[in-house]
Amino acid sequence: MATITEEPAATAGVEAGEARSHWSRAWARFKANRLAFVSLIFCGLLIVTALAAPWIAPYHFSETDPDARLAPLGTEGHLLGTDLLGRDIFSRLIYGLRTALFVAFGAELASLVVAILIGLSAGYIGGRVDQGLMGITDVMYAFPSYLFAIVLVTVMGRSLWAVMLAIGISSWVTQARLVRAQVLTVKEREYVEAARSMGASGTTISLRYILPNAIGPLLVTTSFAIPAAIGAEAGLALLGLGVQPPTPSWGSMISEGTSYILAAPHLLFLPAALFALTLLAFTWVGDGIRDAFDTSGEDR
């Protein structure tokens, strides 16, 4: 979702400055941004780690070791120590990563689908439909999104899917507005007019002719929404409203860590550090994508 796949044929002449498509030029600019490129590789590693968690983690996330409670760093068998119940921190961090990424990517996919549906219909059909749908987004705008997510989680329970949906449903508004604005700017262009005159249906026009124009800006907002969703997941867990224990979440690990800050500071330090690194990497990728698509100058 947040990555751009390279098309070998299209990137061939970038160095000579004769890139063929908008996308290949954006990708060339992205690659030239070293921080963004390294971050992208790091994010890729994180995603692979999350997918392969059961094979990488030495223990299951709920497996307790009664002989090694609150073990410090470097304990044999538990390199990063254990928590109060004797659960391996390294394994829980990796499973926490899995939770965070699953929730974040799922939530953004859900919110993207809702945003595109609502934004497209509001912008394309216009009139009453537009007013109605924008009325809904106005109400959603008035509802602080974190608070809405909190209410939704209480309704849907605290399963992985529920948390994912709650974050997704509470974060589509900005993107829906973006899609609508994009639709309005291209709706009256000649090529859309041409498609309409050839008898293309409303669905075809919006999906094939209008939507592709919105993909660039949507990619940018989505790439920033991913770290925000990771933060929201951990935030809910911090409040005790996130994914149901014993499924690990960095938020609940941080919350537990604050209770043993003097006895076992690594319980707080490790999840916080990994969390911060992950968020920064995803944000740098987002920065890179934004700069790659922004051709207006240096100042944004």
Added chain:
Amino acid sequence: MSFMTYLGKRVMRMVLSLTAVSMITFTLLQLAPGNFADIQRISAGAAQFGGSGTEDMVHAFASRYGDDIPAWRQYLIFMKGAVTWDFGPSYKYPTQDVQDIIAQGFPISATIALIAVALSLLIAIPIGVYAAVRQNSPADHGTMFLITLGTALPNYLTGVILVLFFTLTLGVLPSSGWAGPHYMIMPVLALVLGPTAVLARYVRSSMLETLREEYVVAALAKGGPRSTVIMRHALRNSLIPIVTVLGPLLASLMTGTVFVEALFRIPGLGLYFAQAAASRDMPLLMGTALFFALILMTMNLIVDLVYGYLDPRIRAAGGVSRWRRSQKSPLRQPA
């Protein structure tokens, strides 16, 4: 459109939105599994009900919590009180009315939020201006890095980092609680980074844009000292767009303090909201949700009005949103 018609329309929209928020929250709460009495029995056990006779108490509570009347009547009864700012007693804190809880918790949230915004303005404007004036210098890159940190790290994570540093390493500040001014330091610092980043980003890009305006070029061409031109001509005008972010920022801070409140165990309003949702405390949840929504909408309205006052061009165009859209189109010179 006259000012009063505009204001009237906006207030009407606010009332409609608030009604919608109340209906959504109430419906969702009805759909939520378990009611207040159940949750209390499960989570707090018999202790909450005074040890013995739990079943009888639960029955007695059923009528008090309105479980014996249809939901729509429950909603109407609540809303009838709500319009006169009387939300009734909370379920979880039966001795307190919800509006009293709001009156207690909100000043705490608002205090840390306001101090945080004031501080972030004090930090963001100078560094934003400096970064813009020295575009692409190390200072500019440093500012951009700070901005990335501020956008990437949620306030509670900044809070954790502060705790690790001040409490654990230096041992100077208490890690949680609310018993004096020094308990405010870390929560405020945790909240400052995010808004500072947002504001500095706006100040910087707005300043960069203003510096290219003809009147700035003209002032420089007439031989005005660079610093005077920047302070007197450019800064003033480039601060106008900041007003638009300030409102939503303040509102989101006031409501977004919930995580910092949870981390530092501060009895602010956000914490009450989270508790109310978890325990299905209908009046408290509805009351706080409506209150937050009201703040958010009022802030947006005030921002639009102030913005129109500061920049007469917007009044002519009929609103901030239209202005913002049209502002994208003027030809911008490539850097």
